[in-house]
Amino acid sequence: MARVGVFVCHCGENISATVDCEKVAKESGDLNSVVFSTDYKYMCSDPGQTLIKEAIKEHKLDRVVVAACSPRMHEPTFRKACSEAGMNPYLCEMANIREHCSWVHPKSEETTAKAGDLVRTIVEKVKKNKPLQAIKVPITKTAIVIGGGVAGIQSALDIANCGHKVIMVEKQPSIGGHMSQLSETFPTLDCSQCILTPRMVEVAQHPNITLYTYAEIESVDGFIGNFKVKIRRKSKSLDENLCTGCGLCTTKCPKKKIPNEFERGLGNRTAIYVPFPQAVPNKPVIDRENCNYYQKGTCKVCEKVCPVQAIRFDQEDQIIEVEAGALVVCTGFDVLKPNFFPEYGYGKYKDVIDGLQFERLASASGPTKGEIRRPSDGEIPKKIVFIACAGSRDPAKGIEYCSKICCMYTAKHAMLYKHKVHDGTPYVFYMDIRAGGKMYEEFVRRAIVEDDTKYIRGRVSTVFERNGKLIVRGADTLMGAQPVEIEADMVVLASAGVSNPDSEELAQRLHVSYDAYKFFAEAHPKLKPVETNTAGIFLAGACQAPKDIPESVAAASGAAVKVAALFSNSELTREPVVAEVNRQAPPVFSTCTGCFLCEKVCPYQAIEREEIKDRNGNVIKTLARINKGLCQGCGTCVALCRVKAIDLHGFSNQQMYSEVMALLNF
Amino acid sequence: MIRLGFYPGCSMEGGAREYQESVIALAKVFDIELIQIPDWNCCGATAAHNLNKELSLSLPTRILALAEKNELMDIVVPCAACYSRLTVTNHELNKDKSLADKVCDVIDMPYSGNVNVLNIIQFIQKYIADKLEEKVTTPFNYNVACYYGCLLVRPNGILKFDRPEDPQTMDILVKKAGGNAIDWAYKAECCGAGMSVSRTDIVARLSGNIIRDAVERKAEVLAVACPMCHSNLDMRRPEINKFLKKEVDVPVLYISQILGLAVGLDAKTLGLQRHMVAVNLPEKKAEQPAPITNTIKTEA
Amino acid sequence: MSDILINKVKQLLSDKAIDIFIGHGEGTGGRIRPIFVRTPEDAEQLIFNENCKQSWANYLLKPEVKAAGKIGMMATKHALRAMMQLASEFQIKDNEVLALYWDNNELKSSADFKEIEAYLASQNHDILPHEQEMIDKLNAMTTQERWDFWQKEYEKCIKCYACRSACPMCYCHHCAAEGNQPQWIPVASHQLGNMDWHLMRAMHLSGRCINCGACAKVCPMHIPLNLLTYNLITPIQQEFGAIAGMKHDATYALSTFKTEDKENFIL
Amino acid sequence: MENQEFEPKIVAFVCNWCTYAGADLTGTSRIKYGANVKIIRFPCTGRIDFMLLMKAFENGADGIIISGCHPNDCHYSTGNFHARRRWVVFRNLLNFSGIDTERIQFSWVSAAEGFKWADVVNNTIEKVRALGPYENYKKINVPTLFAKEDNNE
């Protein structure tokens, strides 16, 4: 038989002004199982809490009901007090007689009666409470950072510098991401490579960081603190331990006309290649699709020239399995595919390029050594048109969002162009200039005023070629929507930043949600900007939405702190409000029927399948099992389960049923 | 025999008779009967929709209601302006039920909002395109500049037809008819449209730019799908030539005429003699014209 | 038709393609009963005629039947739908049960879900006109009239649970009606206990009912129970686009949602 | 007694994160509403079992309020969407069985909608008061059954 104590709080006059607290306390003393009841001016005060603690000891209470304010306010307070008196904290419940009673009703008998009803209801509930233990989950103190762009690099370094192990998984042969392709960065115009390369090297050399390039996430199982991750290390056709990175193979490879992805097709590379000179690791991979040996069966020049015999043609993809406590997803973004804007002629006219290609043209290490020369004939363009919002903010094109970085990099491009081609004229077609950020507006202003960039507010309808010139036709909306035609030598599209083509697949592998544009979704847009709805998986950088470098870096550090905080304890403590599938002795095992209709209902993929086997290993039954690490306790599965095989601790069927019965029967 | 509704609108009965003739003749080749919506009225394709919204919707609604009454659920509307008005009306009515009720009240006829309005290209795509290639007897092997104009593809959000700035559907049809649809820059530029009568100077300039670009890119024929475009590019040719300061005699044909020629219909049936700019297409050998890929030097 | 069936089953059994066959047999006074055939000789007892509309899918999960080995079954449209629904709830696996069914007077046999789905897709699955009529009639009543109608029906119920036993979808080892912590459904077959039971059953079958009508057919008290679940079929199909028992991998209508789901009663 | 205005018994089933918090806000804002409504707290609307609603009527509730987070605002991201589907079906079933769905008020009340909560409560009280006591259930509920002198069948 439960021994319940009821403690009615006056909350100064907040409750007692309309509710006769003494009466409530006295009447609740008449309830079944209530062995002690009292009222007090401030239950949450030190003397109030002491009163509860002493009553627990004196009256051997094993259940406590505090009738006071909202449990959202003081439930932790009173549970802690009960715990200090040696009671299981989850055997303490609160009846909300302030927000839901004394404050919303006038002083009357009904109000007091209602307070009594609420107390009775919670007394009946608490009688069905079961002692619960906070869930402790051990934590594997290794983080996996997916993506080796600037966000991934920052995150990995921050976590590693906190003393935790980091595994970085990068899809490309080198880390560095899009930032390594950039020439200069706004608003300072410092060289991108110069600030990034040292950090790339730091990653490679950090004792706490294991780097897997040319690798992808194969699968993710488990839950916060205890992920099991399979990583596919694509074959580089190379023994990395032997390779010294001398580069002889890349110079001797006979296939030399392969468009270089790093140069966005503006330069060429060989079949065995290092994507760019500063690559980390600076060791080549063989692109099998373009390699003579893999395609035609003969060649092996690289093998012959390699001074250390590091080439391995028969090397296969390798799947490695690692354990991790947290994941940081920094997979970045992509730029809108070329044929998206047929009217702008990208892909049709060589001299229509996108922003990233311009970065390569402007880069001192790029295909033109930093000279702005047009791709078609290598001439220096004298008139250049930058088109902002190429795809962004355009519902007709399916991208309603602002890509955010284009205004700034377009201004930067115009500036870089002007700094390199002094007699050239840069034009910018824009919708609005969004230059919110430290020194950003000043930067754009400089492009306009100092570097004489012609900003035209309006959109471009079409770009076509006439007599060797690119005719950019648009409207100048500040001149009464006057049609404008500019005969340009080169056109640069600030193409929209979009999610990676494989982001949806990755999101499903990680069980994190994503938005309509396939960018990964934060758990809360404001208050949980680097968390996902899957505990233990964090986000940083442009995989969430287009972001500039400082934002990506800030998010990366934010995510790193979340990981470090998680790793600061050896165990993770969670509220035990989780669902559980009942278990019984054989031959029943559980009332669960194994229909798994609950599986899809769970927002957290917490419902797993458990096979019950006999001694010979034959499956007798397949049952649902709740992964306590993943379950957040919403109870949606509980209400769905036909056989009531699932129950929710803290809000169990018995508890809720008792509440309904108690509320209505008196 | 497929039976479809047909809404001619004013121009088909007047200045663009050859358009109607060619559409009907072409349909016939493919065993399609086009049935005029009985008692049809003006679509209201004037500036009226800027002045009185309900009136501008009531006129087309009556047409649609009549079509529905006669169980013509797919209607072919060759005139781009009529097509625009009818489609916009469908959109407005389906968007706002109370407005639909009000308009139906005005015309005193019920209308469900379900009549499917097809422009000439949609009609050909849906009912003819699949069988087109097998019916082609005389491939139309000329360089054709397909001109779409404005109303066929805009407003895109409502019409949801083709790409507004770089439409392709007519080009595909021309290619199926054996023609070479050239890549050019004025596909969807304004021809001057409603200024046809009031400001011929503007028409001459706008249409002139179109004709000039087409000719510069070696077009032998312009293909159109709108009577208004046709009249500006064809009838206003003297003014255009004056603006261009040279004599340009490139003919302007309706897409239905081009396809008609390709499937072996004769010039008379298709009403080619009714054009202002004489249609004197040079004899061509049976083989395809040398493909003019692009005039741009940079293209390899 | 019976001969074709008998020969087919004989062959299946002698080929050991199946170990037991569930089919229709002659019962008392012209009734149809399920029979279980284990030998080619016994197959002679099988019949098939226009009265053989019963679905035997509820036997597929019965332990004694499963223990007999590989199961073959004369399957009506409803039995096939029951199979698909059971499959979607992971109760039977592909190629586990061999279903024989008539497709345009041709006896087909398949254990392949895809084939069965294709057959089902070609069939009409509407509930019968007189049943729809009854539903419409009830829906046309006032709420109070409907209450009175059902109370009169519930009063008859003796809680023999034949409805549950005959339903192919009521396969739970431990029905919620038998749960007693808390006692959701009064065990007693008084009006309240009966109503609770029938409402709960209808709710548990919403989106899962394959309208075979077994519940009503077997009711010894002739309660038109099927109407309770049939009435939900149309709204679930219309609102959520879900129809039970058509796909072996279908998602249960109440296991999923669309953000744009419509309702008109939430403030 | 008979002349006294009928005071309906109403049970509110609400989720912890939105409506419960919204009702807390009603309290902190001191907005008044009828004392007939008593709240039962659930973690999420997805947890609300339809059987509990049946039990509420059986045990003498004249009306029921069910309330949770607005669509897309669920603390557990999707619990309310699942709940919404169930309600569509359950409401349909109740209606078909002759149970008065007018007595069940569904609503979305966020943690910021203290005023809305008071409105929902007061309107529901008014509505149920106009409908009167739920006699149908009172006729068949358990105490009545026991009161019968000889229930022979």
Added chain:
Amino acid sequence: MEPIIKIIKSASLATIVDKLKGRYPRLYAPVKKQELVELEVINGFNDIAQDYLLTTQSVKKLAFPRVEKILDYTLQKGNIQQQSPDTSNFPETVLFGIRPCDASGFRSLTAIFNGDKPDEFYKSRYEKLIIISFACNKADAYCFCTSVGGNPGNTEGSDIQFTPVDNDEMLVEILTEKGKAVADLFSDLLSDCDKPVDKQAYLANVPVVFDVNKVIDNTTKSFNNEMLWINQSLRCIGCGACAFVCPTCACFDIQDEQNMKQGARLRLWDSCGFSLFTLHTSGHNPRHIQSHRWRQRLMHKFSYMPEQLKVVGCEGCGRCSRACPVDMNIKEHLLQIAEL
């Protein structure tokens, strides 16, 4: 007592019903309700079904109701009041027009309930019953009363039995003192039987299908014959229809129903066909499959009851087979056992 034999005009039945109605607080008779014939309280002769074989449910509910309250209690802290219903006040109840197999069914029920220690509720209700049965002049394919020791004119358990004979007349057998007291109400309508009537000639023909003693022997011997029970019950779906319509099935369940204030203890029909019937709290179920439950059903009626209570627990009414959703005709199964 010696039966008193009389003759009555069939047309007088309406008058008899009126007289019974005037004298006794409750009068039950078969009533047609759509597809069902149920034993219901009637207001007059016209309520009675004209043409019926048997009522869908048996008459046992009059002495052993579906739901019977056996205890009332109120709950207050530290004060639990309980009260048993008054069994002395059950009203006198006439069952008019039930069949001989139903009337004789009380023999089994009485053996079970009143065996060693009388069951207060059953006893009190049964004592208040006045049973006026009608002998059967027709039968169907499910009937097999003659195989289990009964017959269509069996008078056992009846107070009065009517048998339709020629000339719109009925043979009246007044069988008990209770019956005599009832018959006194309408003695003016009864005439003496001048010549002996061959009652048998007017009864339905129900052939004997099996020897019940063989069934009893073979059932007892076949407990371990797994395949027999499995094959017989393969199509059994485990519902409780058979048990609930059976005139002799007496298994029940005790349940408390309560809210915060009060509660009642109820006795409810139960069925050995339910898997829950023998389910232990531990999860173990000694009869874990349906064949075991079927075996139990037959063993109980044809082995345990004959052995312990000296009665066969079956009247051959065939209700279970009629109600069975899957046409398990018990006659066939018993025949199979008899022929083992």
